Amino acid sequence: MRILLVEDDPEQLEPLQMALARSGHIVDGVADGATARWLMEEKEYDLLILDWMLPEESGIELCQSFRAAGVATPTLMLTAKDTIDDKVTGLDAGADDYLVKPVDLTELLARVRALRRRSPLWTGDCLKLLDLYLHLDTMCIEWRKKSFKLSSKDFQLLEYMMRHPQKILTHAQIEQALWSWGSEPESNAVVARIRRLRQSLRELGIENWIKTVYGVGYCFEPPKSP
Amino acid sequence: MPKMQFDKWKVLPVRLRGGIIIAIPVICLFTSLGSFAWLKASLEEDETVVQQTKMVKLETKRLLTALVDTETGVRGYGLTHREEFLAPFNSSRTVIPESLKQLEKLVQDYPQQKQILKEIRTKVDQHLKILQQKLNLQQELKRIQGQEERMVNTALLYDWLEEGKEQMNATRVAIDKFTQKQEEILEVRQQHHLLYRQITWIVLCVSATTGSLGAILAIILFLQLERELTARETSLQNTNQELELAYSQLDRFTANASHELRAPLAAVLSNAQVGLMELEDATVDKSFLHQRLDKIVNLTKSMSTLVGDLLFLARNESLLSIESLEVVNVVDLLRSLVPEWKTQARSQHITLTAHLMAEPVLVKADPNLLRQAIANLLSNACRYTPANGNIILRLNCENQQVEIQVEDTGIGIAPESLSHIFERFYRVNQTRTKATGSFGLGLNIAQQIVQAHGGKITATSKVGEGSTFRIWLPLEK
Numbered sequence: 001m002r003i004l005l006v007e008d009d010p011e012q013l014e015p016l017q018m019a020l021a022r023s024g025h026i027v028d029g030v031a032d033g034a035t036a037r038w039l040m041e042e043k044e045y046d047l048l049i050l051d052w053m054l055p056e057e058s059g060i061e062l063c064q065s066f067r068a069a070g071v072a073t074p075t076l077m078l079t080a081k082d083t084i085d086d087k088v089t090g091l092d093a094g095a096d097d098y099l100v101k102p103v104d105l106t107e108l109l110a111r112v113r114a115l116r117r118r119s120p121l122w123t124g125d126c127l128k129l130l131d132l133y134l135h136l137d138t139m140c141i142e143w144r145k146k147s148f149k150l151s152s153k154d155f156q157l158l159e160y161m162m163r164h165p166q167k168i169l170t171h172a173q174i175e176q177a178l179w180s181w182g183s184e185p186e187s188n189a190v191v192a193r194i195r196r197l198r199q200s201l202r203e204l205g206i207e208n209w210i211k212t213v214y215g216v217g218y219c220f221e222p223p224k225s226p
Numbered sequence: 227m228p229k230m231q232f233d234k235w236k237v238l239p240v241r242l243r244g245g246i247i248i249a250i251p252v253i254c255l256f257t258s259l260g261s262f263a264w265l266k267a268s269l270e271e272d273e274t275v276v277q278q279t280k281m282v283k284l285e286t287k288r289l290l291t292a293l294v295d296t297e298t299g300v301r302g303y304g305l306t307h308r309e310e311f312l313a314p315f316n317s318s319r320t321v322i323p324e325s326l327k328q329l330e331k332l333v334q335d336y337p338q339q340k341q342i343l344k345e346i347r348t349k350v351d352q353h354l355k356i357l358q359q360k361l362n363l364q365q366e367l368k369r370i371q372g373q374e375e376r377m378v379n380t381a382l383l384y385d386w387l388e389e390g391k392e393q394m395n396a397t398r399v400a401i402d403k404f405t406q407k408q409e410e411i412l413e414v415r416q417q418h419h420l421l422y423r424q425i426t427w428i429v430l431c432v433s434a435t436t437g438s439l440g441a442i443l444a445i446i447l448f449l450q451l452e453r454e455l456t457a458r459e460t461s462l463q464n465t466n467q468e469l470e471l472a473y474s475q476l477d478r479f480t481a482n483a484s485h486e487l488r489a490p491l492a493a494v495l496s497n498a499q500v501g502l503m504e505l506e507d508a509t510v511d512k513s514f515l516h517q518r519l520d521k522i523v524n525l526t527k528s529m530s531t532l533v534g535d536l537l538f539l540a541r542n543e544s545l546l547s548i549e550s551l552e553v554v555n556v557v558d559l560l561r562s563l564v565p566e567w568k569t570q571a572r573s574q575h576i577t578l579t580a581h582l583m584a585e586p587v588l589v590k591a592d593p594n595l596l597r598q599a600i601a602n603l604l605s606n607a608c609r610y611t612p613a614n615g616n617i618i619l620r621l622n623c624e625n626q627q628v629e630i631q632v633e634d635t636g637i638g639i640a641p642e643s644l645s646h647i648f649e650r651f652y653r654v655n656q657t658r659t660k661a662t663g664s665f666g667l668g669l670n671i672a673q674q675i676v677q678a679h680g681g682k683i684t685a686t687s688k689v690g691e692g693s694t695f696r697i698w699l700p701l702e703k
Binding site for chain 1: 481484485487488489490491492493494495496497499500503526527530534537541594
């Protein structure tokens with residue numbers, strides 16, 4: 001899931017970003033409303049996590065303006081403001097959920113999963129292609145009664161590819177989908193990730209599902225059913 | 227000395243002082259009006275007396291003339307035996323009783339004069355009687371003799387007349403005395419009149435002076451009072467502004483404190499938890515690191531609870547505002563709390579039972595705060611009840627009071643500690659508190675909430691047997 005996290009305190013932003021990324025999400029972390037606004041126009045997100053107290057534009061104002069502009073992306077308010085009035089204000093501004101800091105990360109991750117389920121694009125907690133299952137909540141891959149947990153990086157790539165089967169995905173597309181905003185992938189990063197995923201799949205006995213289209217990119221192509 | 231008296235005046239309540247200020251000119255006005263009315267009345271009385279005396283004088287003159295007329299009439303008739311001389315006599319005879327009657331009316335207020343008038347009346351009657359007798363005699367003589375030429379002897383006639391004269395003189399003297407007396411009364415009255423005129427002037431001057439002085443005093447007192455009230459208002463406004471400022475400062479403080487205290491806690495907690503996640507992936511055994519990070523996570527969580535409790539206390543220090551209170555059904559409120567706490571109790575192998583009634587029990591309350599107070603009691607009960615224990619939540623309703631009771635079969639509280647358990651940060655026993663992870667604010671918060679609702683909270687306990695906490699709230703009719 002692609003998440004936009006707006007938090008002005010780097011001390012809090014960094015671990016949150018890390019924890020979310022570890023659970024297989026691709027997180028763009030920004031420190032102010034203006035950047036968030038720009039990114040919202042540039043990219044599509046599955047979830048917005050907003051801090052209330054931000055420099056210049058508050059999280060509430062940001063949320064209100066997104067809602068006014070017709071943005072339906074699920075939004076989670078993450079703030080130190082804890083009174084009932086604050087919560088009412090936050091939810092009325094258009095947030096779908098409200099969490100008071102300091103928040104237990106396990107709770108935050110559970111709420112993020114809950115918000116994903118609420119999305120109109122949700123198709124279940126599991127992606128399936130032939131006998132291959134990818135469990136989105138546990139990051140586990142299952143193939144013919146064998147299963148194991150993928151690393152978050154493998155999981156992100158596999159999820160992306162499983163959502164776009166039989167399509168040629170260019171290096172640039174993969175980079176844009178998997179790398180968070182502001183982080184520059186090295187020139188051979190995509191190649192390295194593909195190699196690692198192929199290796200992980202091979203351990204389950206899945207071979208040659210990821211085809212290389214020379215000079216262009218890759219294609220996730222499960223064998224035709226017998 | 228006057229300053230001291232002024233200070234005494236200043237101590238009096240504003241209502242009384244305002245009343246006195248208004249009373250001064252009003253009293254002056256009414257006193258002057260009253261004295262003028264009284265003077266006017268007595269002057270008018272004097273005037274009446276003067277008028278009466280004048281009329282009495284006129285009337286006595288008329289009476290006297292009439293008397294003289296009778297005498298001359300009879301005398302003329304005696305001398306001439308001519309009927310025309312009798313005309314004045316006859317007319318006077320009708321005038322005299324009229325005149326006497328008039329006089330009687332005029333002097334009815336003066337007993338002395340009345341007495342004299344009585345005497346005059348007898349004398350006049352006698353005089354008239356004598357004259358009538360003489361006249362009758364004359365007429366008899368005239369009828370018997372039938373001779374007009376045979377006149378009565380003049381000498382004899384004079385004798386007759388002289389006889390009546392004495393009577394006449396006595397009447398005259400009596401009338402004179404009467405008139406003189408009336409003159410005296412008039413004189414007294416006139417003197418009286420003069421005196422009253424002087425008094426009027428004096429009263430006028432005095433009331434004008436007191437009135438003016440009273441008005442000046444009233445104005446001075448009023449101005450002073452106004453100054454004082456203005457000063458009071460200004461000082462009230464200042465106090466109000468200060469209070470508002472203090473309140474907004476407190477508001478800002480709690481908002482800022484909320485952010486400032488929570489932000490580092492949030493950072494510590496997330497970092498520690500991310501550290502734990504990283505460790506999960508580590509292949510080598512680093513269980514000691516795991517323990518450390520676990521400790522950081524737990525400490526941060528309890529620190530966060532403490533910050534939350536302190537902020538709650540700071541925000542709700544003062545009494546609840548009336549607007550935030552609404553009519554709440556306690557049965558519904560408790561029913562909504564029970565499942566959550568049943569789960570919590572079950573996780574600690576404790577049985578939670580609730581004895582609630584079916585019919586609604588209404589109280590005026592802030593539902594969120596009331597829920598917090600009851601939750602704190604339930605949380606305490608869970609914390610201090612060992613496994614296999616029981617917690618019973620009861621709701622009773624009697625004497626216009628709602629009683630919410632939380633009973634546990636926990637470790638109990640020693641009698642010497644029981645009176646302190648509602649104090650902030652009070653710890654019954656250091657080790658116990660550490661083991662159960664509480665800061666000693668929960669009961670204080672519960673007490674503060676209940677007291678803010680006009681209720682009370684009590685605790686009874688027996689060490690080793692358990693404790694019972696009761697919340698009493700006034701029933702909403």
